[in-house]
Amino acid sequence: MKYFLTMLLVSFSIAITAQTKKIPHEEAVKTIDGTLTRMLQLLSVEKGNAIDTKSLKELFLPNVTFSVRASDEKYPNPFETVNLEDFLESLNDNYYKQGYEEKELGKVVNEFNGIANVFQSFIGSDSEGNTEKGINSYQLVYLKDRWWIANMIWTMETDEVKIPKKYFHENSKKKQ
Template sequence: MKKVAILVFVLIAFGLTVNAQSLDDKYLSKVQTLDSTIETLYGVISGEKGQERNWELFKYLFHPDAKLIPSGKNQSGVIGATFMTPEDYITRAGKMLVDIGFFEVESHRTVDTFGNITQIFSTYNSFNNESMDKPFMRGINSIQLLNDGNRWWIINIYWMQESPENPIPEKYLPKN
């Protein structure tokens, strides 16, 4: 019985290794630089109404323990945060992104790096389609990343939408 359990474990571990290698073969180039990682992040969630998203690539961007954390007031006016895994985000928002069309476009970025860690404040504009001139929403994504020597991993995305009480500060807006 022990031999069977060990064999099953080895086969599962081998399968996971092969799958990880095939994902690296497909997507490693998309996480080689900060720019390519952030460009891929915005690109993979964006698309016209009815356009499916590449959720395999989306999940590849994130460290296995990563969180996506929207913050702001709930319907009762209480300020808080919701903690999601990438899979939770897909379950919660994936269908809506496809049903209504959604484009998130970075308009400004500040970057702070120390060693292998980077913190990006990325100002975004949200549109329902590429032909919209004015965004229906703006905000800031606080993105924490880790470079393990081989690639960039998104550790967390913590974000807040702009509101009348909290307009985006000038220092986080594009310079004209």
């Protein structure tokens, strides 16, 4: 077991060192707020443009997972998880090329000793004027003088289940 943990840490350190070399937005990743603001900026794209997945990839640990909890149990997969490459590939969909914008409505940050959990409420708007609100839940880790997104899970608001007021700016408590 000790050997496994040592190898895991060595592999992890090598992967982080390799990713650290090409940080295009070094100042953004110095804070949790900057990292998440950059995330939303990169997910938002004007019609005819593609999401900059190369820059987006640099916000994440190599073994990050992305999970979505469907708001309707009628979906065949009400909970789905993908890896980094599959997540980035999904962003090449024509839906995003038609234009998409995601804005933060508020967040609650809990941080201790280089780890953080953030609940971020957001509103997403597509090119046809459709909007949806949801919650992004991030787990972040502070390594090599910057924040990395380690995991992300999100779900959407429904008519039956509204986002609690504590996740909106006027009620959020930033603890950075």
